[in-house]
Amino acid sequence: MTAWLGTDALGLDRPHDLRLLVPAVATWLTALGAVQVQPWAAWVFAAVAGCGAAAALLCARGHLALTVAAALVCSAAVAAVAGAHVHRATGGVTARAAAQERAAEFHAEVVETARARGGPARPGRAEWVLRARTSLVREHGREHPAHAEVVLLASGGEWRALLPGQSFRARGVFLPAEDDPLTPALVLVRGPPRETGPPSGLQAFAERVRSGLREAASGLPQPERGLLPALVVGDVSGVPEGTTEDFRATGMTHLLTVSGANLAVLTGLVLGLARWTGAPTWCAVAGGALMIWLFVLVCRPEPSVVRAAFMGSLGLLALAAGRPHAALGALGATVVGVLFVAPGLAASFGFALSVLATGGILLLVPSWAAAWSRRMPVAVAEALAVAVAAQVAVAPVLVLLSGEVSWVAVPANVLAAPVVALVTVTGFGVTALAWFWPAGAAVAAYPPGWGVAWIAQVAHTGALVPHGAVPWRADAAGSLLLAALVLVLVVARGRVRLWLAAAVAVVLLAATAVRCLPDGWPPPRWAFAACDVGQGSAFVLSAGPGAAVVYDTGEEPEAVDGCLDRLGVREVPLLVLSHDHADHVDGVAGVLRHRRVGPALAPPGFAATPTGRDLGRAGVELVEAGRGHALNAGPWRLRVLWPPPAYTGSVNDRSLVVRADREALSVLLTGDVEEDAQGRLLAGPDSGLLPVTVLAVPHHGAGTQDPAFLEATAPAVTATSVGADNRHGHPAPYTWRLLERLGRVNLRTDRDGDVAVVRDGGAVRAVARGPSPDR
Numbered sequence: 001m002t003a004w005l006g007t008d009a010l011g012l013d014r015p016h017d018l019r020l021l022v023p024a025v026a027t028w029l030t031a032l033g034a035v036q037v038q039p040w041a042a043w044v045f046a047a048v049a050g051c052g053a054a055a056a057l058l059c060a061r062g063h064l065a066l067t068v069a070a071a072l073v074c075s076a077a078v079a080a081v082a083g084a085h086v087h088r089a090t091g092g093v094t095a096r097a098a099a100q101e102r103a104a105e106f107h108a109e110v111v112e113t114a115r116a117r118g119g120p121a122r123p124g125r126a127e128w129v130l131r132a133r134t135s136l137v138r139e140h141g142r143e144h145p146a147h148a149e150v151v152l153l154a155s156g157g158e159w160r161a162l163l164p165g166q167s168f169r170a171r172g173v174f175l176p177a178e179d180d181p182l183t184p185a186l187v188l189v190r191g192p193p194r195e196t197g198p199p200s201g202l203q204a205f206a207e208r209v210r211s212g213l214r215e216a217a218s219g220l221p222q223p224e225r226g227l228l229p230a231l232v233v234g235d236v237s238g239v240p241e242g243t244t245e246d247f248r249a250t251g252m253t254h255l256l257t258v259s260g261a262n263l264a265v266l267t268g269l270v271l272g273l274a275r276w277t278g279a280p281t282w283c284a285v286a287g288g289a290l291m292i293w294l295f296v297l298v299c300r301p302e303p304s305v306v307r308a309a310f311m312g313s314l315g316l317l318a319l320a321a322g323r324p325h326a327a328l329g330a331l332g333a334t335v336v337g338v339l340f341v342a343p344g345l346a347a348s349f350g351f352a353l354s355v356l357a358t359g360g361i362l363l364l365v366p367s368w369a370a371a372w373s374r375r376m377p378v379a380v381a382e383a384l385a386v387a388v389a390a391q392v393a394v395a396p397v398l399v400l401l402s403g404e405v406s407w408v409a410v411p412a413n414v415l416a417a418p419v420v421a422l423v424t425v426t427g428f429g430v431t432a433l434a435w436f437w438p439a440g441a442a443v444a445a446y447p448p449g450w451g452v453a454w455i456a457q458v459a460h461t462g463a464l465v466p467h468g469a470v471p472w473r474a475d476a477a478g479s480l481l482l483a484a485l486v487l488v489l490v491v492a493r494g495r496v497r498l499w500l501a502a503a504v505a506v507v508l509l510a511a512t513a514v515r516c517l518p519d520g521w522p523p524p525r526w527a528f529a530a531c532d533v534g535q536g537s538a539f540v541l542s543a544g545p546g547a548a549v550v551y552d553t554g555e556e557p558e559a560v561d562g563c564l565d566r567l568g569v570r571e572v573p574l575l576v577l578s579h580d581h582a583d584h585v586d587g588v589a590g591v592l593r594h595r596r597v598g599p600a601l602a603p604p605g606f607a608a609t610p611t612g613r614d615l616g617r618a619g620v621e622l623v624e625a626g627r628g629h630a631l632n633a634g635p636w637r638l639r640v641l642w643p644p645p646a647y648t649g650s651v652n653d654r655s656l657v658v659r660a661d662r663e664a665l666s667v668l669l670t671g672d673v674e675e676d677a678q679g680r681l682l683a684g685p686d687s688g689l690l691p692v693t694v695l696a697v698p699h700h701g702a703g704t705q706d707p708a709f710l711e712a713t714a715p716a717v718t719a720t721s722v723g724a725d726n727r728h729g730h731p732a733p734y735t736w737r738l739l740e741r742l743g744r745v746n747l748r749t750d751r752d753g754d755v756a757v758v759r760d761g762g763a764v765r766a767v768a769r770g771p772s773p774d775r
Contacts (some may be wrong), residue, residue: 021334024231026071031346034082049076082343097174098185108132126153158192216441232427234258250462250528251409260308304354351561360393395485399638403474528757531563535723536583543634557590574633578655653677670698678709701731724750
């Protein structure tokens with residue numbers, strides 16, 4: 001078992017020690033509440049809890065009194081510390097600058113290295129997010145001490161190169177940071193860092209180790225090239241977005257963010273080698289401590305890593321003292337100790353998942369593995385028990401993040417777990433070799449690369465499983481209900497457990513079957529659909545069973561991916577992108593996800609945009625088109641009506657305007673064209689092609705319309721793709737009144753959700769699916 005759990009397994013063979021369970025829970029709940037209130041309230045609570053602890057010790061005797069007193073003492077301590085943290089965060093010049101939303105010069109030190117922001121890079125949009133600790137902020141011409149952690153949004157390669165501990169000077173706009181009381185400001189930085197100090201020797205060593213592994217893995221194909229550094233040292237900078245989504249869909253995301261499991265494997269290796277060689281205890285302790293120190297340094301102190309390092313250190317101390325502790329007691333002590341130092345981790349999902357997974361493993365694995373090993377090999381029984389116990393324990397928290405309960409996660413993690421252990425060990429070997437012999441490390445990276453390829457294939461295959469998760473309420477009530485269900489199943493014994501398990505299985509199968517049944521969407525013989533992608537545009541033209549032409553993708557990959565899934569689209573013979581605005585093209589990754597995509601049609605110059613470069617990296621042929629370009633896709637004949645060659649209008653007015661025709665149906669797809677382009681279209685040689693059956697309303701129904709152009713389209717159906725309660729006021733009341741006068745049926749995605757136009761003989765009719773519950 002040590003091979004699976006490392007230092008977490010020390011004392012696993014001893015009876016469970018639950019004495020620290022109550023103090024740990026009390027500490028966690030206190031930390032959660034204390035960081036949300038004013039400092040004085042936290043300090044008052046600390047004083048009351050301290051007095052309560054003293055009263056419990058004076059007025060009562062026995063284990064119950066000691067447990068209550070310990071819980072109150074821990075609560076008092078963490079409340080006092082949390083109050084101090086909140087006071088420091090909210091009471092300084094940094095918080096004042098944020099409250100005034102003003103620009104200021106500041107001096108700071110990097111806390112966490114920069115990570116890339118999601119979505120394509122765009123001019124004016126920050127590329128990097130990093131945490132820093134301010135030391136000085138200039139206010140009213142004077143520099144004031146300001147010791148607070150802030151989040152920086154910055155652009156430029158210089159920010160990516162900064163390491164923890166490096167000092168710098170910069171200027172930025174301070175804004176209030178929402179949802180984090182311990183972070184007083186979000187700083188929008190302009191320009192590179194100035195007066196940067198040198199990194200410490202240890203941080204420079206750690207970065208050289210990470211860069212050595214990246215270089216060694218550079219010869220591997222994707223996704224192995226990006227996944228190997230991610231699985232070994234938590235460097236996710238090279239992981240393709242589609243692979244990340246596969247890991248999320250199969251409950252394997254924890255593998256991409258270095259967790260306590262990685263440290264458990266490595267410390268387990270050290271302890272196993274020490275036992276195999278007969279080395280004295282002090283050698284095992286020293287080796288384990290060195291491994292923990294190196295792991296935290298190279299992989300950074302992520303919440304799960306901090307948990308594993310703290311708990312592993314307790315285990316090594318007990319081993320050195322010759323007094324093996326109970327592993328569960330060490331976990332309770334870890335929760336108390338970590339939250340005393342960093343109360344903000346009480347609200348960290350990463351810390352919660354790590355603690356719950358470890359607790360579930362410690363409580364459930366020994367008995368499960370012993371029972372299952374009677375029917376299967378011991379190694380398989382242990383791997384299965386570890387994966388199932390961890391998944392069961394974290395399910396109530398995962399449902400808050402995903403809103404679903406995955407049944408694919410357990411088999412996927414079971415298939416990946418043994419290979420993860422091998423990749424972790426061999427990957428660290430490659431990392432060490434890269435320090436001395438880079439060329440040899442590049443060759444040695446292939447064996448762990450094969451293991452990574454297996455893990456990626458498991459995630460990819462699991463993500464393709466239809467209905468691999470059952471929807472669940474993503475709130476406190478849903479989490480508590482799932483926790484109660486899990487607790488009943490775990491505690492029940494004998495026939496009661498069998499009957500309960502059977503009942504749960506029947507319910508889950510019924511829920512899955514209901515999802516598999518046709519729900520009336522898409523309607524039969526649908527030809528055109530407008531996707532509900534929020535404030536953006538995504539339109540779909542049916543090109544046969546499982547195939548469709550997609551015009552624009554919205555801004556969120558998940559939204560357009562979900563719409564295409566609902567329509568049953570697995571192949572996109574043609575992708576049309578009207579113009580380079582985020583709300584029309586940033587969802588491209590969602591269209592590419594698990595689909596065959598043919599060429600992409602875009603306006604001139606699109607190849608140089610971030611989305612154009614992403615398409616090139618994905619192997620999608622990009623065709624730049626203008627007025628006069630025509631092609632066929634399935635039953636559709638598509639003709640580009642706009643823009644003409646050398647047109648130099650605004651980005652909106654350079655949108656590709658496409659007329660699509662098939663039997664008994666015509667559609668005009670207009671992007672974001674406004675008055676100038678609309679007027680030129682109306683007066684141009686293609687004005688006779690403007691009347692259509694369906695009009696995709698330009699620019700989300702904005703007020704920038706030429707009424708004569710809209711009237712010339714003479715649509716029977718209009719479809720406006722628009723987000724609910726959007727800040728732009730789309731669709732404009734004037735435009736909407738005009739549309740209601742023009743079209744017999746006028747649909748909009750903020751009210752009607754996904755909408756479709758159906759060919760019914762020689763006529764057409766419109767069908768609305770209804771708005772999504774989360775929009």
